[in-house]
Amino acid sequence: MGKRILVVDDAAFMRMMIKNIVTKSGYEVVGEAENGKQAVEKYAELKPDIVTMDITMPDMDGIEAVKAIKAIDPQASIVMVSAMGQQAMVMDAIQAGARDFIVKPFQQERLLQAIERVLARSRR
Template sequence: MGGILIVDDAAFMRMMIKDILTKNGFKVCGEAENGAVAVDVYSDLKPDLVVMDITMPEMDGIEAVKKIKAKDSSAKIIMCSAMGQQAMVIDAIQAGARDFIVKPFQPERVVEAVKKALG
């Protein structure tokens, strides 16, 4: 299917990211409100890229990255983190994430990270 899967427990954050991506010509193929849902829908949607929040209920972004990478070693994932989550970002990168963007989002930085990850 392709496109980008947006994972964040805050609906307004998903909307904000979706808005930035669609305005810049990217296709959003799905959304998930936590890591557990993201892992479930990943196989169905086969996204080109996942934009994943780090802190979420049920299953956090780091755990979800590990599970998605176990299913698909070529999965491309970018993490979203709040200020002060550097240690978690490092964990996520070690788990297989490609890059990270920091909230509050700067549209240029989001677009740059997505373009870079999609190569």
């Protein structure tokens, strides 16, 4: 069975793009969220294998959402996907518990590599 993914981004087109990339590669998208608050609720409900998380979103940003998800499940696998390439944001995301970071716009291969790498690490 394919690994289950929760896609979190406030832009519908970005969620659709990520969804298309991962489903073509055999993953199952079990849910979507357009802000951090929804992401935390969906994570608790769906228990996905991995989450792709935007940083800049309304209601609750991605870094706060990562912290909240990690409080629910310290083993959560989260890949940050953001246009914010600033070093401080990357460091905040990693310190909050994200396992990898991708800067938009990204290549399809880069997204899949990050997901594979994070999932491989979580299997150990």
